[in-house]
Amino acid sequence: MKRSAVLIMCLAVLFSIAFAVEPIKIGAVSPLGDITGKESTRAMQLAVKEINDAGGILGRPLQLIIMDDEMKPASGAAAIDKLATVDKVDFFVGGMGSGVHLAEIPALKKYQKVTVWIGAADHNCENAVGADADWYFHLHPWDxxxxxxxxxxxxxxxxxxxxxxxxxxxxxxxxxxxxxxxxxxxxxxxxxxxxxxxxxxxxxxxxxxxxxxxxxxxxxxxxxxxxxxxxxxxxxxxxxxxxxxxxxxxxxxxxxxxxxxxxxxxxxxxxxxxxxxxxxxxxxxxxxxxTLSDVSPAAERFFNAYVKMYGEEPTGYFAPLGYINIYFLAEGIKKAGSLDKDAVIKALETVQFKDTALGEPLKITPSRVIKHQGFKYQxxxxxxxxxxxxxxxxxxxxxxxxxxxxxxx
Structure with a gap:
């Protein structure tokens, strides 16, 4: 009995030591007062929990640091600056409104961290990002x-x-x-x-x-x-x-x-x-x-996990988009084998999901301007x-x- 207790304590200590390493920091910016932003960040938290429960990525846990853009351009830009300079995140994710994103883009271009964005449909955002921003990945279809x-x-x-x-x-x-x-x-x-x-x-x-x-x-x-x-x-x-x-x-x-x-x-x-x-x-x-749960195993898994964690159904597609946001980035980091920027970019370019929480495949292809576009149609x-x-x-x-x-x- 004592041996078992000691073994359990040792395993617990080893596990805590393993996750005492520096986490991989992901900075998320969303409008938390809007149901869209609330649900997308909830889904991101769900994905992070699942990944960490499975051992993290590269032996390190993911840490999601969330900032509220308040649906205000100035707040969105300030959030990017804080995440980069104070929280010193490794990656950026999130997003919703196009007007806010237009104000965030200059800050994103200043830091040029690998960014996987699920918001902003306005093509003016794509134009503002530009063709040379190889660090920028956009999952939501453009207008x-x-x-x-x-x-x-x-x-x-x-x-x-x-x-x-x-x-x-x-x-x-x-x-x-x-x-x-x-x-x-x-x-x-x-x-x-x-x-x-x-x-x-x-x-x-x-x-x-x-x-x-x-x-x-x-x-x-x-x-x-x-x-x-x-x-x-x-x-x-x-x-x-x-x-x-x-x-x-x-x-x-x-x-x-x-x-x-x-x-x-x-x-x-x-x-x-x-x-x-x-x-x-x-x-x-x-x-x-x-209802996509009836035709897509990945959509069904996401839906059931979200309801189990939060006790209610998501109301819109930004929830599964947020979930995919984290898993897509995590898969790229895993394939890269490090946090090296160039390696992660190359890895993300090759990530493909045959089925996703949206009930359809995901593959990165060029759009009119940027190199890395995800989903195409609604x-x-x-x-x-x-x-x-x-x-x-x-x-x-x-x-x-x-x-x-x-x-x-």
Missing amino acids: YQQGEGYGLAWTEIAKKYNIKIEKVFLAYEEGAFGTGSYTSYVDFFNQAKKGQGSWAAVMKQFVGASFKSASFGGGDYRAVLNQAKTFNPDLFVWAGYDADAIPIVAQAKEVNFTPKLFVGAPPGWPANYGKNPLAENVILYGMWSP KILQWQNGKQQVIWPLDLATAKLVYPFSFKK
């Missing part, structure tokens, strides 16, 4: 990649369900995220007018109008909704934030605007949004849904009976499209 994917998706959906999509209206928040989306739609419309690009078959007319997001003091969408109602689109899309999700649908009902396809495109959705009657049959652009989902069902890609579909949209009585 023009998303737009290309949506064109492919609606073309396939229109054909499968024999529906007409010709008139498209985009209501977009007036910040960097929304205006970046609008610029991309304009580019695709100009291509479509020439019979070119992924939207050629489903965009004969296009109109866009801006609104002030509730996340930044706005919240009255009646003007843009009435403009859309007059246009009478086949496809209505709003690009804003989670704070806009409920009031924009409520005000659409108020002004009697009922487009055949009602699509929301925020980076994250409010908790329990699907339980709100206004959510029924609303379509969303996203990268993940809990998915088409629809709220049906409180659940996000996958409509497209068709081979991952978990339900049929409910068409046309109507408000639940």
